[in-house]
Amino acid sequence: MRLLVARCSATYEGRLSSTLTSAVRLIMVKADGCVALHADVGAYKPLNWMNAPNTLLEQERRWVVTNPKGEKLTIELEEVFEDVSHELDTERGLTLDGVEKELQELLAAHPSHLEQDLVCIQREFRTDLGPVDLLCRDVDGGAVAVEIKRIGEIDGVEQLTRYLERMQRDPLLAPVRGVFAATVIKPQARVLAESRGIACVEVDLGRLRGEDDLTLRLF
CATH class of the missing domain: 3.40.1350.10 (Trna Endonuclease; Chain: A, domain 1)
Structure with a gap:
């Protein structure tokens, strides 16, 4: 899993359109390709996300995530404070209730x-x-x-x-x-x-x- 803490803004184009104004957020990129933007509130639910399968194009100050359905998530990176990657287990380890x-x-x-x-x-x-x-x-x-x-x-x-x-x-x-x-x-x-x-x-x-x-x- 890759974790970025960055000041960023984002726009989503798909079934609906949405915009996130500039703020410091956590960006998660999971092993299956899922990309999610999180604020420091709201438990597990991200502000915006793109489920796999998708394609991530990394530019110097911009990430563009697209999928086969024609949806597009564009993340404008203004300042990156942290960029780390860790190997995590991909299997579901949580026992069913x-x-x-x-x-x-x-x-x-x-x-x-x-x-x-x-x-x-x-x-x-x-x-x-x-x-x-x-x-x-x-x-x-x-x-x-x-x-x-x-x-x-x-x-x-x-x-x-x-x-x-x-x-x-x-x-x-x-x-x-x-x-x-x-x-x-x-x-x-x-x-x-x-x-x-x-x-x-x-x-x-x-x-x-x-x-x-x-x-x-x-x-």
Whole structure:
């Protein structure tokens, strides 16, 4: 990971346009190419960012980040106070909380509750961006990537989208469908998932734990 502390301004051109006025900010460049600008407030959420895959063009006082969708983030560097790089682990090291872990275990054992005749091939299937929770095959033999969350939000859809982009490059898997599973899926996440062809499944964990009448709602 590369970290820059710099006085900078930025403009974004894409689905919407935005401008950041000059200020001292933290610029993060991650191993997968993601570029994010942070202020000294706001927890983990950046002020602006560009997800991978993208291209970073470094000029003397300007960075230009573009992606295949035609979006562009331009960062004007006025003064650089710190520029350091460190090797960090790229795998997801955080253990799933109890609910997510239990959901993963139960759905791996009973994938047909997500989709009829679905078969789980592997848990924590590795991609070069991290592991997708379940790799499954459907009744026609097609690959299905399943990402599981306690609460389904936009970040989870974005995460699954990145995994799907990588998995589509593997000729042994492509084409790959996505399923986003959670106990509750937020409306914005559902809209985003459906716009990308990702199925959403809301899981009633209490019923999945062992009651005979297991009902999942597929939207």
